[in-house]
Amino acid sequence: MKLKIVVDPALCIGAASCVTVSPLFFQLNDENKAVVIDNGSAVAPADRTYERVVEVDEEKKAEIILAAQSCPTTAISIFDEDTGEKLFPA
Amino acid sequence: MNVDYLIIGAGVAGTTAAETIRARDERGSIVLVGDEPHPLYSRVMLPMVVDRRIPAEKAYLKTDEWYASARIEYLRGRRVSALDAATHRATLDDGTEIVFGKALIATGGRPKRLDVPGERLDGVYRLQTLDDATAVRDSVRGPAVVVGGGFIALEFVNGFMHYGLKTTVCLRNHSFWSRHLDATGSALLERHLAAKGVKIMKDVVPLAFIGDTRVEGVKLSNGESIPCASIGIGIGLEPNVHAADTVARSAHGVLADEYLTTSAPEVYAAGDIADFEDVLAGHRHVLGNWMNAKEQGRVAGLNMAGERTRYERVSSYSVTALGLNVAFVGDVGSEGNETIARGDGETSYASLIIRDGKLRGGVFLNRVADRGPCAELIKSGKDVSAFRKELADTNFDLKSLLQ
Numbered sequence: 001m002k003l004k005i006v007v008d009p010a011l012c013i014g015a016a017s018c019v020t021v022s023p024l025f026f027q028l029n030d031e032n033k034a035v036v037i038d039n040g041s042a043v044a045p046a047d048r049t050y051e052r053v054v055e056v057d058e059e060k061k062a063e064i065i066l067a068a069q070s071c072p073t074t075a076i077s078i079f080d081e082d083t084g085e086k087l088f089p090a
Numbered sequence: 091m092n093v094d095y096l097i098i099g100a101g102v103a104g105t106t107a108a109e110t111i112r113a114r115d116e117r118g119s120i121v122l123v124g125d126e127p128h129p130l131y132s133r134v135m136l137p138m139v140v141d142r143r144i145p146a147e148k149a150y151l152k153t154d155e156w157y158a159s160a161r162i163e164y165l166r167g168r169r170v171s172a173l174d175a176a177t178h179r180a181t182l183d184d185g186t187e188i189v190f191g192k193a194l195i196a197t198g199g200r201p202k203r204l205d206v207p208g209e210r211l212d213g214v215y216r217l218q219t220l221d222d223a224t225a226v227r228d229s230v231r232g233p234a235v236v237v238g239g240g241f242i243a244l245e246f247v248n249g250f251m252h253y254g255l256k257t258t259v260c261l262r263n264h265s266f267w268s269r270h271l272d273a274t275g276s277a278l279l280e281r282h283l284a285a286k287g288v289k290i291m292k293d294v295v296p297l298a299f300i301g302d303t304r305v306e307g308v309k310l311s312n313g314e315s316i317p318c319a320s321i322g323i324g325i326g327l328e329p330n331v332h333a334a335d336t337v338a339r340s341a342h343g344v345l346a347d348e349y350l351t352t353s354a355p356e357v358y359a360a361g362d363i364a365d366f367e368d369v370l371a372g373h374r375h376v377l378g379n380w381m382n383a384k385e386q387g388r389v390a391g392l393n394m395a396g397e398r399t400r401y402e403r404v405s406s407y408s409v410t411a412l413g414l415n416v417a418f419v420g421d422v423g424s425e426g427n428e429t430i431a432r433g434d435g436e437t438s439y440a441s442l443i444i445r446d447g448k449l450r451g452g453v454f455l456n457r458v459a460d461r462g463p464c465a466e467l468i469k470s471g472k473d474v475s476a477f478r479k480e481l482a483d484t485n486f487d488l489k490s491l492l493q
Binding site: 010011013014015016017019020023027028029030031032045070072073074 | 102132133134135138143144151380381384385403404405406407408410415417458459461462465466
């Protein structure tokens with residue numbers, strides 16, 4: 001399935017809990033903001049990809065939602081790209 | 091009252107535990123006791139409330155309806171005044187008796203007091219609760235003084251400087267985070283703040299806050315008195331151990347093993363109150379950060395619902411102080427450990443903490459790119475003792491040690 005992951009850089013404070021929970025989909029950039037990467041894809045320090053659609057299985061989906069839930073500033077939103085349903089925040 | 095699960099403390103650890111239990115156990119009764127009037131909110135977002143980046147409502151992580159829909163009975167404005175682990179009984183401050191199956195102590199801490207005259211004057215602020223944050227936002231004025239040299243103290247600096255207030259920081263010791271940051275790291279932070287106009291005073295403590303209803307000044311241990319209209323105090327937390335009479339505890343909190351079980355088999359501890367066995371650090375300690383509290387709440391909830399999961403997370407926390415990022419990753423207690431300085435401290439710096447040949451933690455100043463690899467290295471448990479020179483070299487990519 002496809003998920004759309006969106007980070008709000010205005011809310012992100014670089015706590016990096018998402019990176020800790022799901023390092024294959026989140027990394028910090030040189031502004032200390034979380035950017036969305038594609039299943040471990042390389043990330044440049046200057047990357048500004050705050051939104052990305054990724055292909056995942058159930059296990060990775062659960063991990064990504066856990067990462068979004070772990071964010072202390074609710075900077076991460078997750079959508080089911082196929083149905084448009086907002087999976088987090090509910 | 092009889093409940094299957096009693097959760098003491100409705101902060102992020104307690105609420106996450108309740109939510110996790112509900113996802114595993116549809117039918118068990120859950121009572122959550124918290125001493126604040128609010129649904130769960132993010133303490134991490136309080137600085138955003140102070141400087142009006144967000145309205146206070148935006149800091150809420152749960153709605154009133156959520157508790158009902160998850161069938162979690164949330165007793166607000168209540169504390170547990172006694173807990174007897176042997177008989178599975180707890181008493182609330184209003185006299186209510188609760189007989190529980192399993193209990194979680196997640197009472198966190200309260201801001202340490204200075205115990206000086208005038209500490210309750212208007213304009214003397216803490217920054218732990220949503221009400222603290224709105225009070226600063228609505229009534230702050232200059233000149234301002236910050237007491238302390240840690241995360242909360244730096245959030246006060248950010249908030250006061252946001253409002254253009256003349257700001258003076260009083261450090262009890264000779265540096266910021268005197269137990270975690272070395273002289274080079276503190277000097278970098280001090281230069282940065284000074285360049286932005288913050289005045290820093292060292293080796294001073296307040297002896298008294300002066301004023302009638304609102305604070306008008308502070309008398310310091312070096313004989314000076316500074317006029318001020320606002321004081322932000324961030325000198326750390328002391329553990330709320332009042333609900334833990336019959337479980338083993340230390341000076342720092344409630345003792346817990348790596349499964350977050352206390353000395354009583356059906357009583358657990360999580361978050362800022364837990365002096366837990368950290369398998370990655372190799373010893374017991376309290377970690378007072380959001381990520382740790384959230385994840386411990388989850389693990390304690392899993393175990394209370396019948397799983398057997400060890401807590402194994404490299405938690406981190408960071409503050410951006412007037413543009414300079416400071417991050418703590420893993421176990422940052424440097425006492426008695428080897429530390430490796432990474433960088434010259436001119437514009438960035440890291441202090442890496444090594445014990446038994448393994449990386450255990452790191453303090454990072456403007457070295458965002460090092461944080462992820464550092465966390466992974468800690469988790470891997472790799473012996474890095476042959477790489478001291480590389481760790482100290484900022485041109486060396488820490489990621490290459492992960493291969």
